[in-house]
Structure formats: structure tokens, C-alpha cells
Amino acid sequence: MGTDVFLTRSAAHLPGPPISNDDMEDVLGRVGGQPSRARRVVLRNNGIVSRHYALDRESGRATMSNAQLTAQAIRALGDDLGPVDCLATGTSLPDQLLPNHGVMVHGELGWPRLEVVSLAGICLAGAAAFKHAWLCVKAGDAQRAVATGSELVSPLLAARHFEAESQHRVEQLQERPEIGFEKDFLRWMLSDGAGAVLMEREPNGSCPLRVDWIDLSSAAHELPVCMYGGADLDAQGRLQGWASFDSLDWRAQSVFAIKQDVRLLNENISAATLRDPLAEVVKRRKLRAQDIDWFLPHLSSHYFFEPAVAALADAGLPVPRSRWFTNLATRGNTGSASPFIMLDELLRSGRVEKGQRLLMFVPESGRFSSGFIHLTAV
DSSP states (O other), X not given: OOOOOEEEEEEEEOOSSOEEGGGHHHHHOOGGGOOOSSXXXXXXXXXXXXXXXXXXXXXXXXXXXXXXXXXXXXXXXXXXXXXXXXXXXXXXXXXXXXXXXXXXXXXXXXXXXXXXXXXXXXXXXXXXXXXXXXXXXXXXSXXXXXXXXXXXXXXXXXXXXXXXXXXXXHHHHHHOTTHHHHHHHGGGTXXXXXXXXXXXXXXXXXXXXXXXXXXXXXXXXXXXXXXXXXXXXXXXSOEEEGGGOOOOSHHHHHTTSOEEOHHHHHHHHHIIIIIHHHHHHHHHHTOOGGGOSEEEEOOSOGGGHHHHHHHHHHHTOOOOGGGBOOOHHHHOBOGGGHHHXXXXXXXXXXXXXXXOEEEEEEEEXXXXXXEXXXXXXX
């Protein structure tokens, strides 16, 4: 189908200065004026030592929108970027429900008329945008396409959003003791950032990568919801969307919080998003560990590194840790933007050599989806 497609430029934008672990609560705020009991536990496990927030320290308000953050990453592709035929954007948290994120980014850029697509999801939204841009060029519908992944989550992690529930917290904790950790857990896991790539029909640039294939899959038929926002669980454990809540009291505010079932995550993430789908990919694509020079896993926490090693071996692709590249510790978990930011840093390091093969792994815990992107340096 179509012609070869090459990733010829990459860029990233991380807002503001790096925020250390000790400074996190000074930026996000303390719920009820009290330090978090979960923070040190979560940080000890996730191994992140710095991240970026698009937040003003004094007011706690966002310094830019998600659309502006994404536009900054695209501008970082270069002043000489030239005409683009397709813009595909992916994000977990657009600035609004309507219009879509992609057209808002287009408006920020002020580019001429072009195809604009916005892909929804969580971590896999950026990989889906990557695939759309790739397919557009491969099918001949576009000469040049830009794909992005971006997250602006810090405003939702600010303490003021958790204060609204303070008067109901005691009652909730008596009914479900784990709920306090569920709601606090992601405050110390997520951060802001955006990344972008340019795809073309010709291998331009200093280190072009041929995009060989992209496989995306979902295990939603096997597993329940694990991570959710804009929704809440009812008494029977069924997910109810934001449209089911017609009041603006604390419950309506609560429904827009991001929540994670940590136990369900730990029990299923490695098998459902890596071992099982990769075993099928290995067989279909005839992959061999010795042919993978760089493995770029988007893992939310260092806690999952050893389980990922085991999952790779079980799937028949035991890529040694010496060939892994990750910047989770210094860039944080930026969701759908993480694969873009990780790839950009590796390319800028100058360590990728002609002929080397890269395999990117992008899991999503929302309802356990995964993506694999295979590239070759030409």
C-alpha cells in the first residue's frame, strides 16, 4: 500500500523549569493545607525525579492552554518547516469538549487550510495521531504530515479541585478506604508536555527514520475500566459519564477528576498491554530481539520496568535493558506526549546510527490498549 514514509523531524516542548519532588506540593498545593500521605510512596515507586508544569506558582493557574502547548512543540520543528497537508493531534485532555483539539491547534498556528484530525484516548492518543499522519502520507493523500501528542494535566491536579470534596471525604473513606489513594495517586504521576514529528515521502534531514509499521490494539473486551476522567463509578461499579450528572455540586466537580484503579493496573498492565499483544506482533511481523537496536517503552513508573522485562521474554522478544531508552525520570509521565518526547531526546542525542531499528511501545491503562511503532534509521 502506498509508498515509504519517513519521519524527518522531531521536537518537544516542556513548559516552565523542571520541578523537583520536593517542590511538587509547593506548585500543586496541599489539600486541606496538609501534606499528602501518598506522595512519598508513589514517588519512591515511580522513580521520577523532575517534571514540568504549565502552572504559575503564585496563582496556581495554567500559564498556557493545551492548544498553545501543542503549537509550541510544532513550532520547535523549525522555522523552515514549510507547507503541511495534514495535522493529526492526540491528547487525553483537550481544553474543551467542543471544538476539537486539532482545530484549536490549527488556529494557534495560523496555517493555511489543511486536513486536521483530533484523536481521543489517553496515552495511546498520540500514537493514534502518529498512525493517522503516517497513513495519510503512505496513501498519497498528503505530501507532508505533522503528528502530535500533548498533555496539560497540571491544572486538574491543583489542590483547589480536591478541596470541593473535603466535607464528604470522611464519609467516602469509611465506605471505600482505597478511594483516598486512588484520587491522590495520579497527582504524583502525571505532568505536562507536548511533542511533534514531521512525516514525508523523502528521507530528508540529518537522521530520517523510515516508519515501517504501526500496530494498535485494545483489550477492552477482556478487562474493565482502569483509568477514567469525566466519569465516575456507580454503586454497581459501572462507569457513568459526565452527561449523567446534571448538578454542579461537589459530585459534578468530582466526576471531572482523573482516577486510577491501582490494583487493577498492577495486576493486568504488563500482560494485557505488552506480553499478550506483543506475542501476536512477534509472530506476525517475525520480530527478533537481536534485530531491535533501541526499545523505547512508555512506562508510567519505574515500578513496571522489571515486569516489562519479564513480559518481553514471555512474548519472545527479550530485548536487554542495555538497548532500552527512556527519559521518564527527568521528563516525567506526560501521557500521549511521552513517546514523542522520548523519541526526540534519543534522536537529538546522536546515538541512533544508520541501519538501526527502533521499537516504540505505548501502553494505555484506560481499558488496557497498546501500540507498537517500528522504525528504521536510513
